[in-house]
Amino acid sequence: MTKKRIWVKVFLNIFAWFIGLIWILPVIGILMTAIRPFDEVINGWWHFKEFTPTFSNFINALNHPTAPLIVGMKNSLIIALPATILPLFIATLAGYGISRYHFPLRKGLIIAVVLTLALPQQMIAVPIFQMMSSLGLVDTYMGLILLHTAWGIPWITFFMRNYFKTMPISIEEAARIDGASDFQIFYRVVLPNIFPAIASASALQFTWVWSDFFLALILIYSPDKLLITQRVPLMRGVYHVDWGLLSAASIMVMIVPILIYLLLQRYYVKGMVGWTIK
Amino acid sequence: MVLRKARFKHLMMFILPAALLIAVFVLYPTIRTITLSFVGEDGKLTLSNYKEVLTSKDIVDLRGFERGFPFGALIHNLMWIAIHLPLTTFLGLFLAVILRNIKGGTIIKSIIFLGMVMPMIVGGIMVRFMFEENVGVVNMVLGVFGLTTQTWTAYPESALLALIFGSTWLWAGFSLILYSAGLETIPKSYYEAAQIDGASPVRMFFNITIPLLKPITVVVITMTLLWELKIFDIVYVATMGGPGGASNVLALQMYMYGFREWDFGKAAVVAVLITLSTLVAAVPMIKSAGDEAE
Numbered sequence: 001m002t003k004k005r006i007w008v009k010v011f012l013n014i015f016a017w018f019i020g021l022i023w024i025l026p027v028i029g030i031l032m033t034a035i036r037p038f039d040e041v042i043n044g045w046w047h048f049k050e051f052t053p054t055f056s057n058f059i060n061a062l063n064h065p066t067a068p069l070i071v072g073m074k075n076s077l078i079i080a081l082p083a084t085i086l087p088l089f090i091a092t093l094a095g096y097g098i099s100r101y102h103f104p105l106r107k108g109l110i111i112a113v114v115l116t117l118a119l120p121q122q123m124i125a126v127p128i129f130q131m132m133s134s135l136g137l138v139d140t141y142m143g144l145i146l147l148h149t150a151w152g153i154p155w156i157t158f159f160m161r162n163y164f165k166t167m168p169i170s171i172e173e174a175a176r177i178d179g180a181s182d183f184q185i186f187y188r189v190v191l192p193n194i195f196p197a198i199a200s201a202s203a204l205q206f207t208w209v210w211s212d213f214f215l216a217l218i219l220i221y222s223p224d225k226l227l228i229t230q231r232v233p234l235m236r237g238v239y240h241v242d243w244g245l246l247s248a249a250s251i252m253v254m255i256v257p258i259l260i261y262l263l264l265q266r267y268y269v270k271g272m273v274g275w276t277i278k
Numbered sequence: 279m280v281l282r283k284a285r286f287k288h289l290m291m292f293i294l295p296a297a298l299l300i301a302v303f304v305l306y307p308t309i310r311t312i313t314l315s316f317v318g319e320d321g322k323l324t325l326s327n328y329k330e331v332l333t334s335k336d337i338v339d340l341r342g343f344e345r346g347f348p349f350g351a352l353i354h355n356l357m358w359i360a361i362h363l364p365l366t367t368f369l370g371l372f373l374a375v376i377l378r379n380i381k382g383g384t385i386i387k388s389i390i391f392l393g394m395v396m397p398m399i400v401g402g403i404m405v406r407f408m409f410e411e412n413v414g415v416v417n418m419v420l421g422v423f424g425l426t427t428q429t430w431t432a433y434p435e436s437a438l439l440a441l442i443f444g445s446t447w448l449w450a451g452f453s454l455i456l457y458s459a460g461l462e463t464i465p466k467s468y469y470e471a472a473q474i475d476g477a478s479p480v481r482m483f484f485n486i487t488i489p490l491l492k493p494i495t496v497v498v499i500t501m502t503l504l505w506e507l508k509i510f511d512i513v514y515v516a517t518m519g520g521p522g523g524a525s526n527v528l529a530l531q532m533y534m535y536g537f538r539e540w541d542f543g544k545a546a547v548v549a550v551l552i553t554l555s556t557l558v559a560a561v562p563m564i565k566s567a568g569d570e571a572e
Contacts, residue, residue, distance in 0.1 A: 013380055019373065020386035023447065026408050027392060029415050033407075044413055090295045097292025101284035107568070109297060114567040116304050118560035120508045122532040122549040126314060126542045127307035150303030153296050158567075182288060211397030213511045214529075218537055229399045233515050243413055250403045254396040261395045265388075268395075269455060 034247035057248035072228035080209040087152035095160025116154035163197040200271030203264045207257045315546035327543040347434040347524040351531040358506045370453025391451035402515030405444030434524035453498045460494040503559035
């Protein structure tokens with residue numbers, strides 16, 4: 001290596017870490033603000049003359065008088081678990097059906113699925129609200145779970161179909177020759193072999209349902225039923241912003257998706273990339 | 279692949295549950311929103327909702343060009359695209375290329391990707407926090423250089439720009455991750471061959487990397503456009519479209535019309551506007567899926 005190339009390399013390394021530093025600075029900021037009393041960080045968390053770590057912001061956020069976060073956490077879990085399992089099950093069946101069977105309107109269904117990927121939630125908001133009202137499902141978890149299930153099905157179907165297309169069909173055919181029925185093939189041969197796809201899709205669907213704000217906003221309004229994402233804006237206050245409280249609340253809302261990302265990193269990124277790039 | 283002909287029981291089991299839920303909770307409401315947008319207060323078919331919305335200051339405010347913000351939600355979304363799309367796309371590509379040969383590059387990638395993982399509601403809080411007077415990290419940096427420090431999201435002339443730049447911090451991880459995955463698929467031998475022919479790194483970048491990454495660029499641009507057109511949570515938490523509508527966007531305006539003013543007709547028109555623009559943005563995606571379905 002020439003001298004010039006070494007210098008280029010050193011420069012690039014410093015530059016890249018500098019970029020990384022810029023990117024993590026706001027996260028460090030919110031962390032530092034959350035673990036210290038507010039009067040200590042009122043002129044910026046980067047002053048470390050006094051440093052008294054405390055959990056009080058987290059405790060105050062969890063037991064907030066008007067929007068306790070702990071209840072929101074429980075509520076969000078009650079929504080997110082079924083709203084991940086249900087669409088995953090239904091859409092895996094659909095993805096398999098589309099990739100293995102020929103039926104009338106098959107192409108229409110595929111195009112409907114893809115169009116839905118581009119659809120903004122605003123496009124269904126008003127009729128969904130009216131429909132849920134007439135069914136008595138406004139302000140119920142049942143209504144929101146149903147909606148998240150339906151909203152998740154298109155992308156998971158699309159994702160699963162892309163996965164099934166890459167799977168060799170020969171094993172399934174061998175099982176068929178051995179006399180297995182189509183359903184046996186699906187449950188005994190196909191399902192045990194698609195764990196990576198299921199892991200990717202569940203990680204993303206769970207994260208999205210947990211992070212959803214808009215659908216919850218139009219359907220859930222009782223103070224005790226509000227989800228975790230709905231509670232954070234309520235903590236902001238109109239005239240005075242308690243950044244310690246808000247930071248602690250933000251950390252607790254994002255900790256769940258971040259943990260999922262860290263634990264299932266491989267599947268998470270595959271889900272994101274595999275879904276967008278075939 | 280040869281597809282098997284589906285019998286009734288197959289359809290019932292594999293297709294029907296999904297098709298039914300999509301039809302009831304996605305397709306029907308979509309069609310209903312379209313019809314709602316054409317129905318007036320008296321219940322008759324009319325174009326008055328469109329007339330009212332399209333001439334409203336909320337959507338396009340031409341006086342903005344003389345006096346500054348607000349320009350109206352539609353223009354704000356377009357400004358978001360004009361700044362955020364090139365910025366995040368190039369930044370992601372640039373970083374993906376650089377981080378390939380850096381020690382600990384994966385750690386830096388994970389840090390940048392963090393913005394994609396956090397809920398957008400938290401993203402909005404973070405953006406607001408960065409630009410806050412006294413406590414915001416942006417003002418810390420500006421203060422070091424002796425520049426003006428203020429709560430940038432609180433002033434009409436800077437609120438939208440603060441949100442746009444803040445959302446660049448959130449979204450850059452998307453193109454970075456996609457481009458990184460794309461770079462892995464380019465065979466090393468292409469670069470080795472080019473090197474033997476005496477090509478410079480810059481030439482290799484423009485003649486090998488860029489053309490081979492084209493399919494990924496299409497995906498990145500499509501998904502980023504969709505994200506920018508649907509933007510809602512960040513604005514809702516950070517500024518609520520304010521001050522005085524200076525950072526308003528279409529999705530938020532739809533919510534305001536529909537669920538604050540309870541004017542479903544006007545809300546439906548805005549929803550149709552957003553959907554038309556997302557469909558235009560998604561044309562490449564729809565086309566490739568349609569071709570494949572043959």
